[in-house]
Amino acid sequence: MGIRLGCIADDFTGATDLANNLVRAGMRVVQLIDVPPAGAAQAVDADAVVIALKSRTVPAADAVAASLRALAWLRSMGAEQVYFKYCSTFDSTPAGNIGPVTEALMDALGTDFTVATPAFPDNGRTVFKGHLFVGDVLLGDSGMRHHPLTPMTDSNLVSVLGAQTRRAVGLIDHTVVAGGAEAIRARIDALREDGVGIAIADAVSNDDLLRLGAAVRGLPLVTAGSGLAIGLPPNWGVEPSPAAARLPPPGGHRAIVSGSVSVATNGQVRRYLNSGRPAFRVDPLRVAAGEDVAGQALAFAASHLDDGPVLVYSTEPADTVRSVQGRLGAAEAGELVERTLARVAQGLVERGVRRLVVAGGETSGAVVRALGVTGLRIGPQIDPGVPWCAATLPGGDTLHITLKSGNFGGPDFFTSAFALLDEEAA
Ligand SMILES: Nc1ncnc2c1ncn2[C@@H]1O[C@H](COP(=O)(O)OP(=O)(O)OP(=O)(O)O)[C@@H](O)[C@H]1O
Numbered sequence: 244m245g246i247r248l249g250c251i252a253d254d255f256t257g258a259t260d261l262a263n264n265l266v267r268a269g270m271r272v273v274q275l276i277d278v279p280p281a282g283a284a285q286a287v288d289a290d291a292v293v294i295a296l297k298s299r300t301v302p303a304a305d306a307v308a309a310s311l312r313a314l315a316w317l318r319s320m321g322a323e324q325v326y327f328k329y330c331s332t333f334d335s336t337p338a339g340n341i342g343p344v345t346e347a348l349m350d351a352l353g354t355d356f357t358v359a360t361p362a363f364p365d366n367g368r369t370v371f372k373g374h375l376f377v378g379d380v381l382l383g384d385s386g387m388r389h390h391p392l393t394p395m396t397d398s399n400l401v402s403v404l405g406a407q408t409r410r411a412v413g414l415i416d417h418t419v420v421a422g423g424a425e426a427i428r429a430r431i432d433a434l435r436e437d438g439v440g441i442a443i444a445d446a447v448s449n450d451d452l453l454r455l456g457a458a459v460r461g462l463p464l465v466t467a468g469s470g471l472a473i474g475l476p477p478n479w480g481v482e483p484s485p486a487a488a489r490l491p492p493p494g495g496h497r498a499i500v501s502g503s504v505s506v507a508t509n510g511q512v513r514r515y516l517n518s519g520r521p522a523f524r525v526d527p528l529r530v531a532a533g534e535d536v537a538g539q540a541l542a543f544a545a546s547h548l549d550d551g552p553v554l555v556y557s558t559e560p561a562d563t564v565r566s567v568q569g570r571l572g573a574a575e576a577g578e579l580v581e582r583t584l585a586r587v588a589q590g591l592v593e594r595g596v597r598r599l600v601v602a603g604g605e606t607s608g609a610v611v612r613a614l615g616v617t618g619l620r621i622g623p624q625i626d627p628g629v630p631w632c633a634a635t636l637p638g639g640d641t642l643h644i645t646l647k648s649g650n651f652g653g654p655d656f657f658t659s660a661f662a663l664l665d666e667e668a669a
């Protein structure tokens with residue numbers, strides 16, 4: 244039997260976020276890093292496959308090409324419905340990539356209609372009258388306003404998406420969503436007749452997402468944050484089951500690698516440092532000056548792994564990061580830190596780390612690629628949007644790894660993550 248749901252995620256932590264919601268709703272999910280080579284098809288035994296791309300901020304043409312490659316592979320696996328996952332804060336610019344990728348997927352699937360909703364109420368992302376809220380504030384008033392690559396200053400998603408697409412963008416508003424699947428389908432029919440190709444869907448609660456999920460049964464393509472995923476498995480008669488999230492038993496040393504500069508991660512790092520546990524700070528300026536900072540971090544880690552977890556971090560508040568970027572250049576600083584942390588992660592695994600927390604989407608991409616990991620089995624949720632995963636290392640060992648989006652996770656995430664793994668193993 245082929246897979247039911249084929250998913251394309253525009254970044255790595257977003258992919259595990261989506262996979263997590265599907266697993267919680269009972270699907271057996273495999274996450275693949277990049278589009279697999281031909282012939283890997285036989286290896287997949289799952290209800291859903293999530294292909295993790297790094298396509299959020301690359302040029303739109305590259306994002307489209309990568310997404311179409313992923314689509315072709317998912318279709319070859321028999322995917323009955325396709326899910327394009329983007330960020331719950333709708334990270335994009337007028338050049339894309341949400342609009343261009345959505346339209347390319349619609350064209351390739353030969354469909355004239357799809358929905359778009361980044362709503363993820365469990366993490367405070369709600370859509371009301373087409374406007375996206377992050378917690379209690381509109382998107383345009385949130386921290387996303389100052390994002391270096393995708394500054395989000397307009398909270399009205401109908402206009403944000405309209406600026407990125409050739410197709411007309413409409414709205415399925417909350418009064419319709421509250422009316423249930425039939426009412427939503429009637430609204431979809433009316434929008435289609437009016438020539439609308441993509442509809443932003445309101446959702447302020449998980450119940451809204453469940454109703455939307457039922458209504459989009461049979462649409463070849465849905466586009467969303469991870470929230471809509473909770474409403475799709477019932478369309479195939481799949482029900483929540485703890486078996487879906489079962490991972491092999493964990494072992495080995497524990498470590499945390501954090502290159503995220505988000506507000507939530509800053510709080511988590513601070514909390515960890517205050518607890519007095521072993522931690523090593525990676526200073527990008529010392530790396531740029533030619534010091535072997537990765538080597539120093541690994542030497543430090545080696546002497547503390549027995550009483551781990553050990554934290555290696557470059558996480559700093561926004562003003563410090565800005566000052567580093569001012570001296571090195573933003574892209575150069577980012578790449579330098581990603582390369583250093585990826586080397587640290589490799590060295591940690593060589594030194595026996597088999598339980599690894601990684602914070603930051605770009606950082607996760609760099610780490611996972613450096614480790615030679617090609618697929619992740621999704622396990623239990625630590626906090627909304629962040630599950631433990633199991634990967635097979637090139638040498639055959641199992642690595643338990645979690646990829647945390649910058650703004651996800653509670654203040655004690657770095658300790659609660661390991662505690663959950665211990666509980667599951669007990
Ligand atoms: N101290 C630092 N100075 C400058 N750049 C840094 C520093 N620490 C990390 N970076 C870079 O900042 C970027 C952070 O992006 P990343 O996606 O990993 O985390 P995030 O943006 O906080 O989280 P997310 O994308 O998951 O919301 C990376 O390119 C990283 O290398």
Ligand SMILES: O=C(O)[C@@H](O)C(=O)CO
Nearest residue numbers: 257260330331468604648
């Ligand atoms: O949807 C989200 O907010 C996350 O999964 C994400 O994509 C962060 O990069």
